[in-house]
Amino acid sequence: MNRAPGLSVRLKLALSYAGFLMLAGALLLTAVWVFLLRDRPISSLVPRLDNVLRVFDPTNFGPSVFGTAAAVVLGFLLAFGLVGGWFLAGRMLAPLTRITDATRMAANGLLSHQIRMEGRNDEFRELADAFDGMLTRLAAHVAEQKRFAANASHELRTPLAITQALLDVADSDPDHERVQLIERLRIVNARAIALTEALLLLSRSDQRSFARERVDLSLLAEEAAETLLPLAEKHGIGLEVSCEAALAIGSPTLLLQLATNLVHNAIVHNLPERGSVWITTQSGPTSVALSVENTGEKLGPELVSTLVEPFQRGTERTRDGHAGVGLGLAIAESIARAHEGTLTLVPRSAGGLRVTVELPRAIGPQGVPRPMPSPGFGSK
Known part of the structure; x- marks a missing residue:
């Protein structure tokens, strides 16, 4: 945006400090004149200087003499306010200068730079910490x-x-x-x-460019299981579905894709024969959950932590001919995140994997959640 040149914030603050100081000084001098000096001779105010002030006629100590003294005082206050305000403004704005420099560096592509402003908490440090957090997330x-x-x-x-x-x-x-x-x-x-x-x-x-509506995860899980039942039967995988109503808010198409990906992943990454897949949905006071659990080879935590990364297939447990494109769990995790939910992967002690998607629960027609059982998935 093109803007006309203007005064710096530092100069504006210095002028503001000086102006406020002069206003305060003027009000103070006015109060002194009105309430203390207007009707009193100066000798009664400073008796120890009588011998010096006797050359002056107290009746002439009026507006002209006081105005001259007041002008001198205000001039001193102006100079003092400008100089002091300039240094004070520079000290106060020093953190903002660091934030500005970091912003320019980020605009040039240097996202690893951090402000890391020291000192106690205040508005500038809150801004610096928020900016550091934004840079960290942006770099990641x-x-x-x-x-x-x-x-x-x-x-x-x-x-x-x-x-x-x-x-x-x-x-x-x-x-x-x-x-x-x-x-x-x-x-x-x-x-x-x-x-x-x-x-x-x-x-x-x-x-997150999709329309949202009330969705029952149990219906989507049953539809995904029914769709993939032929694939499961072909490879000797048993599907067990145990679902209760679990209302969420989101895209039916994307959430169906999420359920389908999880069930498909559980089928193709399973035992060579007589494997099993368990599909459950449950609802709690504030959230609903879809869990897909399957048998398979034992998985280490290091491998499990990488499975939501794009193109990570876990090839040591993949059926031949069904490796997919390596985006199944990555898509499921992205869909869950887009619905303000979470996707959790936990290796089963007996082998295989348990994937749980937790989403915010839909609010009922009366503005409160419908009474449903609390979540509590059991390990198999």
Whole structure:
């Protein structure tokens, strides 16, 4: 924004200090004149200087003499106020200068710089601490976006490179089986499309650009289980659904995607045979929860902590042919965060994983939550 040049804040404060000091001095001198000196001879006020003041006629100690003295005093107050106000304003505004310098450095891309203002708490230090917190979150977000962009580029490059290799082989070998080539190209293309759609969904949930309405998580969990039942039966995975009404506020489409991702993840990351998946929903006084628990290999806390990162598949526990695009839990975590909720991953002691999504509970028609049982998921 283009603005006309103006006075600095420091100069404005100095002038304000000086003006206030002069006003106070003028009021004080006026009060002295009105209440003490107007009707009294000066010799009665300072008797020890009678011999000096006798040269003056007390009846002439009037407005002209007092006005001259008052002008001298006010001039001194003005000079003292300007000088003192200038130094005081500089001292008071020094923290603001540090904040301004940090802002310019952040605008130039240096997000690692911190103000770290010392001293006791006041308005400037609260501003500096808030700015440091903003820089920390912004730096983490930028680093995450760079890492995500690099991973996404790598993931998208893989199907494109495979497609190019298949086309090169077909071009160099006219007798190559075209039906097999077309089928392989179809599979690679489907994977690229799935990855692109997952990236778009992740971007949409991060931007929180969706309409909100009352949603029952139990219905979405049952729908996700019904949709994925054929996949579970194909791999010998047993699904157990135990859901009670759990009303939240959000996007039915995104929350259904969240439930589907969790159930799909529990199915494809399971035991080679006779695995199990447990799906439950419960509601508490202020929140509702969806929990998906599955059997599987034992997982270390270090691995579990990385599973919500984009493109982290946990390959040591992935079924062949069902690795996905590595965005299932990342999308679920993003959707939960966009609904002011949380996603928690806990490894099961017997092997496998338990994922719990907790969302704020929808307020009932009367302005209070509907009475429902308190949450209390049991470990299996």
